[in-house]
Amino acid sequence: MKPAARQSGNLMIDLIVGILLLAIISxxxxxxxxxxxxRSADAYERVQSTWLANSVMEYxxxxxxxxxxxxxxxxxxxFTLDPRLVADVTVDWVTIDGDNIEASAExxxxxxxxxxxxxxxxxxxxxxxxxxxxxxxxGPGGPGPGVWTDLRAGNTFTHGNDAGKxxxxxxxxxxxxxxxxxxxxxxxxxxxxxxFESLGWTRxxxxxxxxxxxxxxxxxxxxxxxxxxxxxxxxxYIQGEMYAYYQNPTNFFALYGNNGTPGxxxxxxGIAENINSNEVYKIRFENDGGRGETFTLFELPSAExxxxxxxxxxxxTFIIGGTLAPDETNLFPAIIPRAGGAQRFxxxxxx
Numbered sequence: 001m002k003p004a005a006r007q008s009g010n011l012m013i014d015l016i017v018g019i020l021l022l023a024i025i026s027x028x029x030x031x032x033x034x035x036x037x038x039r040s041a042d043a044y045e046r047v048q049s050t051w052l053a054n055s056v057m058e059y060x061x062x063x064x065x066x067x068x069x070x071x072x073x074x075x076x077x078x079f080t081l082d083p084r085l086v087a088d089v090t091v092d093w094v095t096i097d098g099d100n101i102e103a104s105a106e107x108x109x110x111x112x113x114x115x116x117x118x119x120x121x122x123x124x125x126x127x128x129x130x131x132x133x134x135x136x137x138x139g140p141g142g143p144g145p146g147v148w149t150d151l152r153a154g155n156t157f158t159h160g161n162d163a164g165k166x167x168x169x170x171x172x173x174x175x176x177x178x179x180x181x182x183x184x185x186x187x188x189x190x191x192x193x194x195x196f197e198s199l200g201w202t203r204x205x206x207x208x209x210x211x212x213x214x215x216x217x218x219x220x221x222x223x224x225x226x227x228x229x230x231x232x233x234x235x236x237y238i239q240g241e242m243y244a245y246y247q248n249p250t251n252f253f254a255l256y257g258n259n260g261t262p263g264x265x266x267x268x269x270g271i272a273e274n275i276n277s278n279e280v281y282k283i284r285f286e287n288d289g290g291r292g293e294t295f296t297l298f299e300l301p302s303a304e305x306x307x308x309x310x311x312x313x314x315x316x317t318f319i320i321g322g323t324l325a326p327d328e329t330n331l332f333p334a335i336i337p338r339a340g341g342a343q344r345f346x347x348x349x350x351x
Contacts, residue, residue, distance in 0.1 A: 048085060049085070049117045049118050049125060049126040050117075050126045052085050052087050052117040052126075053087060053115050053116070053117035053126045053127070053128045054128065056087045056089060056115045056117060057113065057115045057128045057130060060089055060091070060113055060115070061113060061130055061132055065111070065132060065133075065134040066134075068091055068111050068113065068132060069091060085117070085118075086117070086118060087115055087116065087117040088115070088116050088117075089113065089114070089115050090113075090114045091111050091112070091113050091114075092104075092111065092112045092114075093105070093106065093107055093108050093110070093111060093112075094108065094110045094111070094112045094131065095108050095110065095154070095155075095156045096110055096131075096156060101131065104154070106153075106154055107154060108154040108155065109133055109134045109150055109154065109155050110131055110132065110133050110134075111131070111132045112129065112130075112131050112132075113129070113130050113131075113132060114127065114128070114129050115127065115128045115129075147349065147351075148212075148305070148308055148347045148348075148349045149196075149199065149347060149348050149349065150305070150346075150347050151177065151181055151182040151345050151346055151347055151348065152177060152178070152179060152180065152181050152182070152344075152346060153177040153178050153179050154177075155177075157175075157198075159175045161173075165197065165198075166196070166197065166198040167194065167195070167196050167197070167198075168194070168195050168197050169184065169192070169193065169194040169195070170187075170188075170191070170192050170193050170194075170231065172186045172188075173185065173186040173187055173192055173194070174186055175194075178344075180214075180303070180344045180346075181213070181214070181303075181344025181345050181346040182344065182345045182346075183337070183340065183341065183343060183344055183345065184335075184337045184339065184340075185339055185340055186339060187337045187338055187339040188234075188339075189219075189338065190234065190235055190236060190237060190336060191233075191234040191235070191236060192236065192336060192337060192339075193225065193229070193231065193236045193239075193240070193334060193335075193336060194334060194335040194336075194337060195225050195332040195333070195334045196332055196333040196334070196348060197332050199332065199333050199348065199350050200227075200330060200331060200332045201288075201331055201350055202329060202330060202331070203288045203290070203327070203328065203329050203330075203331055204288070204329075205288070206287045206288060207287075207288055207331075207350050207351065208284060208285065208286050208287070208349075208350070208351055209223075209224060209284070209285045209289060209333055209348075209349070209350055210282060210283065210284045210285075210348070210349045210350075211282065211283045211333070211345070211347070211348055212280065212281070212282050212300070212303075212308055212345075212346040212347040212348070213280070213281055213283070213343065213344065213345045213346055214278075214279070214280055214281070214303070214342070214343050214344045214346070215246075215249050215250070215275055215276070215277055215278065215279055215280075215281060215343070216246040216248070216249050216338070216341075216343050217249055217338065217341035217342050217343045218248065218249070218338050218341065219245070219246060219247055219248060219338070220246055220335070220336060220337055220338050220343070221237050221240075221243035221244060221245050221246070221256060221335070221336040222243060222244055222246075222283060222334070222335045222336070222345075223240065223241070223242045223243035223244050223255075223257070223283075223285065223289065223333075223334060224240065224241040224242045224243075224257075224285060224288075224289045224326070224331055224332070224333065224334055225239070225240035225241060225331070225332050225334030226240070226241055226262065226326075226328035226329070226330055226331055226332065227328070227330040227332070228262050228328045228330075229262050230262065230263060233263060236336050237256040237257070237336055238256070238257070238258055238262075238263055238264065238265040238266070239258065239262045239263055240257055240258070240262075240334055240336070241257050241258065241289060241326035241328055241331060242255060242256075242257040242285065242289045242320070242324060242326055243255065243256050243257055243334070243336060244283055244295070244297070247272075249277050250274055250275055250276065250277050251272060251273075251274055251275065252271075252272065252273045252274075252275055252297060252315070252316070253272045254267060254268060254269050254270075254271060254272065255267065255268040255271070255295065255320060255322070255324060257324050257326050258324075258325075258326055259323050259324065259325050260325040260326070260327055262328065265323070266322065266323040266324035266325060266326070267322050267323055267324065268320060268321055268322030268323075268324050269322060271316065271318055273297070273315050273316045275297075275299070275315060276299065279299055279300075280299070280300040280301075280302060280303045280307075280346070281297060281298065281299055281300065281315075282297070282298040282300055282308065282311075283295075283296075283297055284296040284297075284298075288331065289320070289326065289331075290320070290326060290327075291320055291321060291324055291325050291326070292319060292320065292321070293319070293320050294317060294318070294319060294320070295317065295318060295319075295320050296314070296316070296317040297314075297315040297316050297317070298310075298311050298313055298314055298315060299313040299315055300313070301313075303344075303346055305347075308346075308347060333348050333350065
């Protein structure tokens with residue numbers, strides 16, 4: 001009978017060990033399951049926050065630029081009825097200078113929208129950011145083609161004589177902006193030049209160049225230049241490709257440029273038109289501003305942006321000819337300005 005007693009004792013020990021092992025396994029499994037449940041809950045809450053952030057961002061970025069208010073805005077029932085989900089929206093004015101984005105106390109062409117959404121019972125917040133343009137200002141890397149580039153104060157450009165600037169001009173000059181537009185100081189008549197190089201394009205892509213400006217305060221030229229000019233030459237109007245020449249504040253006189261070789265004069269005369277003083281004008285060169293293409297001059301109702309595409313008052317339109325025959329490849333919007341004065345360059349577009 002003694003062997004039977006030993007067997008019974010061994011069974012009892014095995015049972016106890018088995019129970020302990022099951023307890024250990026259960027505790028471990030419970031911890032793992034609890035962690036999995038928590039992760040699942042966190043992931044669900046983060047998905048909710050992400051959905052809400054995307055919904056709010058889509059709503060605000062889809063508004064008209066003027067209707068995107070520069071203020072903090074709390075979430076409401078248009079997005080969700082769940083009181084635990086909250087989204088805060090901040091809208092700030094910013095400026096863009098190359099790849100640098102800076103907050104601005106003044107109104108600009110850009111607004112930065114920041115949406116932060118979260119479930120207020122957890123820390124799973126999601127933040128989205130975007131920048132909205134009114135379509136007139138420069139983007140990262142300088143002005144972009146296809147929309148009006150607003151040249152008035154509040155829109156920032158890199159500028160100077162160094163290569164790589166958005167706007168390059170002859171040494172000794174400087175660019176100034178105010179609420180009415182852009183102008184240049186230090187200009188020397190006919191020797192000075194300004195090239196909007198970040199808006200450059202290639203001949204043969206048939207781009208249309210348009211300028212918005214006030215009437216001149218003295219003789220000046222505005223149009224198209226290239227990278228082939230002699231920048232030190234004192235008669236820049238025969239270096240560039242094509243310029244509209246204003247003889248005085250009330251007279252558009254002719255087109256000047258080169259005849260196929262920068263530095264050799266070309267001209268289209270016999271097209272003079274009187275213009276009104278103290279008005280705003282739009283100039284258009286079609287299809288790269290080449291010989292045989294169309295030049296058009298309009299008077300605008302005002303300098304307001306809403307009037308930039310108003311073409312109800314036509315001053316003149318004609319086919320470019322004379323001895324002009326520009327054919328350089330790399331083109332830029334360009335100005336041969338006079339120093340200072342009341343004239344302002346308001347906007348430019350290449351499309």
